[in-house]
Amino acid sequence: MQRNHALVIAVIIFIVAASIYLSLQQQPADKANDQPDGQHNGAKAREGMPMAAHAGVVGNYSTSDFDPSVYLTTWNFNDLPPKEREKYYKETPLPDGTLIREYWFSAQDKKIEVAPGVFYDAWVYNGQAPGPTVRATDGDTIRIYFKNDGSKPHTIHFHGLHPAGMDGSFPDQFVNPGENFTYEFKAEPAGLHLYHCHSTPLKDHIAHGLYGAYIVDPKGSRAPAHELVMVLNSFDTNFDEENEIYAANTKAFYYMNNPIKVKKGELVRIYAVNIVEFDQINSLHIHGNFFNEYRTGTMPEPNAYTDIIELGQGERSVLELRFNETGLFMFHAHQTEFTEKGWMGAFDVQDAELPGQIENLSSQEVEE
Ligand code: CU
Ligand code: CU
DSSP states (O other), X not given: OHHHHHHXXXXXXXXXXXXXXXXXXXXXXXXXXXXXXXSSSSHHHHXXXXXXXXXXXXXXXXXXXXXXXXXXXXXXXXTSOHHHHTTTEEEEEOTTSOEEEEEEEEEEEEEEEEETTEEEEEEEETTBSSOOOEEEETTOEEEEEEEEOSSSOBOOEESSSOOGGGOOOSGGGOBOTTOEEEEEEEOOSSEEEEEEOOOSSHHHHHHTTOEEEEEEEOTTOOOOOEEEEEEEEEEOTTSSSSOSEEEESSSTTHHHHSOEEEETTOOEEEEEEEOOSSOSEEXXXXXXXXXXEEETTOSSSOSEEESEEEEETTOEEXXXXXXXXXXXXXXXXXXXXXXXXTOEEEEEEEOTTSTTOGGGSOOSOOOO
């Protein structure tokens, strides 16, 4: 009897020890799923972030040809070194104090990764979806040299004021594969706008990835802020006219694995554009905070102080907020289906005093 007792205790000790050992093994196994190069793959973010609590991506993004973290703060190709940037963007001052801003755009067919291991045959501007963010000051001249290197007729239709011939919407304005067109117009009105292909069938050309953000700063500009561009988009990966992927800036759950770093107390300005196809309404909700909403960014006073906005296709809003608490704060569509299919991310609010964090306080392009 004594011996049986000892045996039972020994077995219990073994089971407990084995489960502790296995649970410890689990963590390195999760980390092993991250890419070894440590680039944009969420390895760092995951250390402090239990992803299992929410549906997220399985595996990691295999390509870095489009980095949603870089895209957030990129306009007028300002992520490129000067020599490289000249190939796509040039600005020339005029005597009246405005600028001529010249852009070199092309359209291509391209496979892009919209979730880890999920590739979509997109149509893109300059190799990326969303296309490059165009940014000017009210009254500047925008000139875009467009070349269609894709397999379908495309255009660039800008929201904003422009002459009829620059609209890129009627069939005689379609730019056929191999052809060129130069768009030229004044940047106006001040606000947050967008551009997209207006070739037909329109839903196909938008759903395939031909769109981008177009920011017109008011003369005198807005207050300095940590500025972020979010194009809310979606992908119909099986071509049944329903989306399988939703995101802010293309890659499902990207900012869950790579939370957007902001500093406690700093002014954060989000340029949010909705271009989701096949669904009537999209939304953007931020946790633990409220923001001022400037619809279309055209008026100096906010329209609302809220924590959620709804946007139909083509609608956009400028949002301003400050985080007064550190930690992780989620943002996502309040259509739960969209959230579960990728349209979910997080802000990582850090103390402003942290060394090495100060240089990003204002990411607004210094041109004034
Ligand atoms: Cu098109
Ligand atoms: Cu439009």
